[in-house]
Amino acid sequence: MDGKGVRIEGLKKRYGRGDTAVDALKGVDMEVAPGEVVGLVGPSGSGKSTLLKCLGAVIEPTAGRMILGDEIIYDDGWQVDDLRALRRDKIGFIFQAPYLIPFLDVTDNVALLPMLAGRPNPEARRMALELFKALEVEHRARAMPSQLSGGEQQRVAIARGLVNRPPVILADEPTAPLDSERALAVIRILNEMARQFETAIIVVTHDEKIIPTFRRIYHIRDGVTYEEAGEGRAIA
């Protein structure tokens, strides 16, 4: 690794204790290079969400190692104190739904993250607008989230995920509510963003429309991952 990307080694997660214990993750290995967009596919109950939550530093794994960029964030125990700052600065989130803050305009929705990181407001907004340009939504910069179409909102959400230039972005079913044309558009954007900003993007999905676009896919079943080469189909 050259200071970017993400790597997971032998990640385990056990819920509960004693007789009622459940091992959601039984030793997951994963590696994503910067600029790469990989798929994470698996049935429900396979530990997909648990893996995402561990990667997102939302829950604590039981054992294993997580490396983000050039920082070991977990090694059989958290190696950082402020998980929330970690999430803010190092991890980008893209959810199924845009989950924009309804009472902030879309610029401030995105600029909020740099502001929280301590950037002055004008600079934070400038960073947001840059991304809007790249995502072709800068003409909606002053609108409130409710005034945007679903696709525009999703692009704003993507901008929010990218604005702090995190080394990794976790996307959870980002295309689930979309039709195939828009779904592919989203994947195309993600690929472009990953390339442009050298971000590693992990896309959790079971959407058949976009799975063929991944070059690499991680299958997860019963708490263990299997790597597979994907089709890598080009997006029009």
Place this chain on the structure above:
Amino acid sequence: MISLAGRDIMHSLGKFVFTGLGLGLLIGITLSMAGIYRGLVDDGKALLDNSGADLWVVQRDTLGPYAESSSIHDDVWRGIRSLPGVARAANATYFTMQVRQGGRDVRAMVAGIAAGAPGTPGWPPYLVAGRQITRGHYEAVADIATGFALGDRLRIRRNLYTVVGLTRRMVSSGGDPMVFIPLKDAQEAQFLKDNDAIRQQRQRTGENPAFNRPQVPGLLEAVIASQSTNPYVNAVLVQIEPGHEVAAVAEAIRRWKRLTVYTRSQMEEILVGKMIATSARQIFMFLVILSLVSAAIVAFIIYTLTLGKIREIAVLKLIGTRNRTIVGLIMQQAVALGAIGFMVGKITATLVMAPIFPKYVLLQPLDSVIGFGAVMVICLLSSIVAIRAAMKVDPAEAIGG
């Protein structure tokens, strides 16, 4: 950094303002209730302040003249006047009755004031219009709470009185407005029955052989004449010479066997402690209940406001918002709501409730300050409850299944 609280407020401004208004009305009613309580106590004291007396001399063993009826002879004041330390002594009568004017009648306390000049004990201490009484009969000074105007002709018993002056806040301890008339007219009004009753009394006296003796011409007329006069008053109001002890002069008067004397503090105790005590207690209970209900509702509103944002709060936590930013969001909103509510409440209480409520509403600045403090404390405490709920939210919930 932007103000999340401010943005949220502006985004749902209508809802926020509406909630603030509702809260404000509730706070306004609570403040008004405190004002009513204070007004009730003030009614009791206004009567004492306005009479200008240092001592009240009444019938022996009565709590008069306001709490209980008291009858003393109208020449008793002369003996009191001559005691050392007494600067002024004047008769006074008080009688609550219906006063008629035009087509309507008003319940008022008719006070009989001794003949003399402004400054005599019992006379209204200041006016808001017109002049004080100058003629010894058939003139009146009325409180504006009666609704009478200068020049109105009032009918009290069988005489007509012209309103020559108006006062403000001259009320009885029960809140009835006062009408001041000359003492002699008041004595007659308090005593005189209607014409039918007078005729019957004359007839009964005439049938009594003890009074109707043919050998003694003029006896019957003399007896009937004595029945038609009223030489009694309700109290003597006394003002003390400066430099003399009120208690000492009171004691000197008490040595007269058939009189009871009360000082200002004793009268206050009787009026506030006995006469209005029941109403005051009721109002105070209402005030407490209303305050508790208001507090509960404020807490509920703030809690609900926060719960409505619980998903946004989860998202904020997930994307890395610090706890203290989220706490600030909730607390700032609670405080803003409280401030708006208090302002609306104070304005409502002063401009709407106080003028229209039939009793006197006394809004004191101290009560407003305490009210503001209470509202802020309640808002902060209820925001803590909401904050705990917010803190418990698991950011992981933002990530589906």
Place this chain on the structure above:
Amino acid sequence: MKRFPVHKRTLVMLAGFLPLIALFIYVALRSGALAPVPVTMARVENRAISPALFGIGTVEARYTYRIGPAVTGRVKRLEVDVGDPVEAGQVLGAMDPIDLDERIRASEATVQRAAAQVNEAEVRHGYALAQARRYQQLLEARTTSEEIVLTKKNEQQAAEAGLNAARGEAARVRAELEALLAQRKNLDLVAPAAGLVTARHADPGATIVAGQAVIDVIDPAHLWVNVRFDQITAYGLAADLPVHIVLRSQAVEPRPGRILRVEPLADAVTEETLAKAVFDELPQPLPPLGELAEVTVDLPPLAAGPVIPNAAIQRLDGQLGVWRVSDGDLAFTPVTLGVAALDGSVQVRDGLKVDDQIIVYSARALHPRSRIRVAEHLPGVKP
């Protein structure tokens, strides 16, 4: 440029809340105990005031004649009723003589009998006198004894005495008869002067004791108003002062009159000075006796001087005075007052100068540290 909409939003919000805040500040400062006390002010004027006194009284007759019998008796007849005018000397009625006529007749008979007895005594006296003279002549002719002459003289003297007695008796019974006749005349109820009958206390047949009045007659040409003035405001009351009298039944027409006299005896019980006021011209029709009247006495006007309205007078810490405003400062100024007029103006003898500014009306009681706000008239009071 992109920042502007944010500012506009803030401005809109402030614009919305600003009225609320402004209203709140207004309410906090202007009402309740923090607010200044609204007052009205006036100038101490230099005026001559016309003091007046006010009293109420009843219309009464100056002369009331209560006519009744001198002895207990029964009323026989009454010729007049209430409202009838009578002349001086007119017989209004009579008491029942009962047995008086019979007694007069008896007395007349007695008088006659006494006269007859006088005759008899005269005859006897004449005879005795003649006999005494004859025997005296006989004594001088030495034909009778001295003893017989003495006897005859004795008889003459006795007869003289008897005649005197009879004459005295006749005079006595005549006097008795005259007495009964006078009594008989006394049974008539006679009006002592011209007037109007105002009361008839008994009807024929009723028994009246001596001293009880049967008929009241008044002189309607002489009515007066018996007025009472509170002693404390009766300074200056004197006879011959002009007055206005307002009768209760004619409330709008004050009638001119004057004070006839101030009673030397005041009413100590009611603490009132009594006086009698008469009309310059008696109202027609006559007001009923006992009707209430309001009497205003106009005292001679005083020289011009500082005058204040009595609404401004207050008492603070036992001192009588007014609130004076000089150079924006509020101060309680004790004053010495003089005479007051019925319209509320009071003369100031000491304490204030003409053109001083004083407070007349205030919405609340004032203290030396009160903040005041001068207004044309007080809120809530129609001018």
